[in-house]
Amino acid sequence: MPPVKHVVKHGTFIDDEWLAVGDEDAVPGEGAVTVSFGRWQTEREALAGRNGPLGLRLPADADPAAIRADLDRFELIVLDFPKFNDGRAFSQARMIRQRFGFAGEIRATGHVIRDLLLFMARCGFDSFELAPERTIDDWRAAMREFSVWYQPAADARVPATELRHRAMAAE
Amino acid sequence: MYRYDAIDQRLVDERAAQFREQVRRRMAGELSDLEFKPLRLMNGLYLQLHAYMLRIAVPYGTLSSAQMRVLATIGRKYDKDYGHFTTRQNIQFNWIKLEDAPDILDDLAAVEMHAIQTSGNCIRNVTADQYAGVAAGEIEDPRIYAEIIRQWSTLHPEFSFLPRKFKIAVTGVFPDRAAVKTHDIGLFIRRNGKGEVGFEVLAGGGQGRTPMMAQTVRDFVPKAELLAYLESVMRIYNLMGRRDNIYKARIKILVHSLGIDKFRALVEEDYAATRDSGSPLPAAEIARIAAYFAPPAYERIETPVRAFEAARFEDRDFARWVTHNVVAHKQPGYAIAVISLKPEGGVPGDATSDQMDRIADFADRYSFGEVRVTHEQNLVMPNVKQADLHALWRELAAHGLATPNLGLITDIIACPGLDYCALANARSIPIAQRIQERFMDRDRQALIGELKIKISGCINACGHHHVGHIGILGVDKQGEEFYQITLGGSADENASVGKILGKGFPAEAVPDAIEKLVDTYLDLRADGEPFLDTYRRVGIEPFKEKVYAAG
Numbered sequence: 273m274p275p276v277k278h279v280v281k282h283g284t285f286i287d288d289e290w291l292a293v294g295d296e297d298a299v300p301g302e303g304a305v306t307v308s309f310g311r312w313q314t315e316r317e318a319l320a321g322r323n324g325p326l327g328l329r330l331p332a333d334a335d336p337a338a339i340r341a342d343l344d345r346f347e348l349i350v351l352d353f354p355k356f357n358d359g360r361a362f363s364q365a366r367m368i369r370q371r372f373g374f375a376g377e378i379r380a381t382g383h384v385i386r387d388l389l390l391f392m393a394r395c396g397f398d399s400f401e402l403a404p405e406r407t408i409d410d411w412r413a414a415m416r417e418f419s420v421w422y423q424p425a426a427d428a429r430v431p432a433t434e435l436r437h438r439a440m441a442a443e
Numbered sequence: 444m445y446r447y448d449a450i451d452q453r454l455v456d457e458r459a460a461q462f463r464e465q466v467r468r469r470m471a472g473e474l475s476d477l478e479f480k481p482l483r484l485m486n487g488l489y490l491q492l493h494a495y496m497l498r499i500a501v502p503y504g505t506l507s508s509a510q511m512r513v514l515a516t517i518g519r520k521y522d523k524d525y526g527h528f529t530t531r532q533n534i535q536f537n538w539i540k541l542e543d544a545p546d547i548l549d550d551l552a553a554v555e556m557h558a559i560q561t562s563g564n565c566i567r568n569v570t571a572d573q574y575a576g577v578a579a580g581e582i583e584d585p586r587i588y589a590e591i592i593r594q595w596s597t598l599h600p601e602f603s604f605l606p607r608k609f610k611i612a613v614t615g616v617f618p619d620r621a622a623v624k625t626h627d628i629g630l631f632i633r634r635n636g637k638g639e640v641g642f643e644v645l646a647g648g649g650q651g652r653t654p655m656m657a658q659t660v661r662d663f664v665p666k667a668e669l670l671a672y673l674e675s676v677m678r679i680y681n682l683m684g685r686r687d688n689i690y691k692a693r694i695k696i697l698v699h700s701l702g703i704d705k706f707r708a709l710v711e712e713d714y715a716a717t718r719d720s721g722s723p724l725p726a727a728e729i730a731r732i733a734a735y736f737a738p739p740a741y742e743r744i745e746t747p748v749r750a751f752e753a754a755r756f757e758d759r760d761f762a763r764w765v766t767h768n769v770v771a772h773k774q775p776g777y778a779i780a781v782i783s784l785k786p787e788g789g790v791p792g793d794a795t796s797d798q799m800d801r802i803a804d805f806a807d808r809y810s811f812g813e814v815r816v817t818h819e820q821n822l823v824m825p826n827v828k829q830a831d832l833h834a835l836w837r838e839l840a841a842h843g844l845a846t847p848n849l850g851l852i853t854d855i856i857a858c859p860g861l862d863y864c865a866l867a868n869a870r871s872i873p874i875a876q877r878i879q880e881r882f883m884d885r886d887r888q889a890l891i892g893e894l895k896i897k898i899s900g901c902i903n904a905c906g907h908h909h910v911g912h913i914g915i916l917g918v919d920k921q922g923e924e925f926y927q928i929t930l931g932g933s934a935d936e937n938a939s940v941g942k943i944l945g946k947g948f949p950a951e952a953v954p955d956a957i958e959k960l961v962d963t964y965l966d967l968r969a970d971g972e973p974f975l976d977t978y979r980r981v982g983i984e985p986f987k988e989k990v991y992a993a994g
Contacts, residue, residue, distance in 0.1 A: 335682070357481060357564065359604025363681040366601050371716040387482060394600035417461050420454045422594045423722050425601070432450045432594065433728045440727070 671721025744776025860900030869917025
């Protein structure tokens with residue numbers, strides 16, 4: 273049995289439907305599965321033809337452009353934080369959303385610490401694999417730490433410049 | 444000066460509250476030292492050799508008198524009555540207790556200051572020409588764009604965990620006083636053929652153990668596109684910069700290994716697809732920020748100013764200070780006065796709390812309440828009436844702040860070195876002091892003329908030794924402090940990296956070696972030729988021969 277994942281999405285813990293299939297394991301014919309980048313590259317046709325939602329686990333050192341043409345095959349992209357201070361997945365997420373227009377779910381895995389969550393949410397991550405000891409209160413506290421931002425990003429938070437000039441236009 | 448609106452203030456208040464909670468968790472044992480480390484670093488709190496050091500951001504080096512007074516109070520209340528101005532135009536306090544840090548951040552927030560991103564692998568305090576807005580010939584005031592970049596880079600969700608620290612500098616005028624080419628991203632404000640103002644964007648400069656000069660990524664980026672373009676540069680670096688070796692993690696290594704053409708192609712490819720969804724920079728926002736940097740209410744003054752010319756004629760010491768420390772102002776009858784923090788035998792960049800309070804008072808009386816910090820670790824009164832210079836000088840002199848040595852051999856940049864820093868291999872401050880003592884004679888300093896000595900206590904090059912006309916690098920040689928000398932570095936628009944003279948010297952031999960270099964220069968120089976020009980004309984050999992000659 274793989275360890276139970278502790279996934280938060282839309283502000284609440286969810287029962288995770290996605291099965292992470294190892295590179296040596298058989299891929300079940302049905303149900304939602306994620307596969308590694310390597311497996312996708314070698315078994316592309318078979319995976320694309322199966323019946324059920326497909327997710328991709330993209331390592332931090334992969335160039336997102338390598339999956340650009342395949343993005344509509346995936347419902348989920350899992351991006352990895354090998355260490356909390358390895359911020360490549362922030363840019364991978366931005367590139368996949370902003371530049372390649374991916375509309376599916378982006379999930380954060382790896383060393384996902386509380387102090388990164390707000391940045392991740394802003395960069396377009398929808399779901400987060402948290403350490404088992406984290407509670408939903410930790411999540412909520414993290415989301416509340418800052419209420420103002422200077423940059424537009426992949427989320428709906430309105431940046432300072434827009435707030436200012438809306439206010440000025442209303443005067 | 445820029446003033447916070449409710450949004451700016453709220454962010455800084457929320458940051459201070461967040462840090463107070465993090466310190467509480469640490470003190471309660473809920474956070475280990477290891478977990479706490481990155482959190483405190485993001486608020487400028489380092490653990491040094493003897494205590495915590497707090498580095499406070501002074502965005503593009505600009506301080507109000509009220510802010511300067513709070514810095515004086517912090518020195519008095521939480522440190523040993525002094526602070527240290529740095530080569531990043533910031534200030535650091537060296538003797539801070541962890542439990543006091545949240546209160547200090549609250550005190551700072553009350554005067555629109557913070558310590559956000561003064562360390563860590565993120566976009567650091569943005570720097571600019573210290574004479575911005577007051578020097579003649581500027582295309583536009585770089586402080587406007589430095590403030591815009593300060594805001595844009597603060598808590599940037601995508602770029603807060605980069606491969607390594609990231610430094611941006613802006614200037615709007617030649618000569619380049621902001622050392623733009625030694626930065627990760629350098630910005631020259633430019634006017635294009637159509638008369639529009641925008642930016643030449645350079646990337647890949649840096650010092651450290653592999654000094655490199657930044658190269659041009661794009662000749663001209665229009666104002667409205669500045670932030671979106673910077674995001675594409677940052678994105679390529681964040682994705683492709685090395686993370687396996689901290690000595691190869693700066694953007695300069697990436698630009699160098701890809702080559703500037705390949706790097707540029709990647710940036711442009713990303714930018715072509717993201718220019719409309721990146722951070723916009725509307726003209727209304729530029730105008731809102733520019734209004735804060737409008738010139739103060741200058742008086743119309745007839746020149747020459749008689750009282751000033753007379754004082755100069757009658758008071759030789761004042762005249763000397765004017766010659767070296769007063770810079771031409773764009774407004775007739777005004778002057779830029781530089782306060783040297785390099786008294787001979789002192790600690791480069793240090794100011795006592797009492798001095799900071801006095802400087803705040805002088806700024807109110809003589810300079811529209813504003814002070815600037817330079818990357819050469821001095822302070823600037825940007826707007827002084829020529830008629831007030833003599834009075835200001837007398838007051839400065841009474842507080843040990845009138846050393847007439849700007850740009851001279853005793854105006855030395857030095858990092859904190861082994862007296863404070865956990866990374867250092869050797870001491871820097873005592874070396875600076877010994878050299879200053881050797882060249883104490885002010886007539887001799889004036890005779891030698893412009894000569895920039897820069898000292899780093901280790902290869903990380905915080906003392907900018909690579910770009911010193913004479914650079915001094917402390918190294919550890921089997922447990923002994925040794926000093927390697929380089930010649931011919933420069934940080935201006937013709938930037939160059941210094942060349943190693945030869946084998947290193949023990950600390951006590953450094954002043955003799957410097958003296959021999961200076962004597963060689965005086966022998967060889969043509970009329971009025973500064974050190975750097977002589978070096979560039981004759982090369983390193985004559986200096987080498989003299990310094991290493993037997994006996």
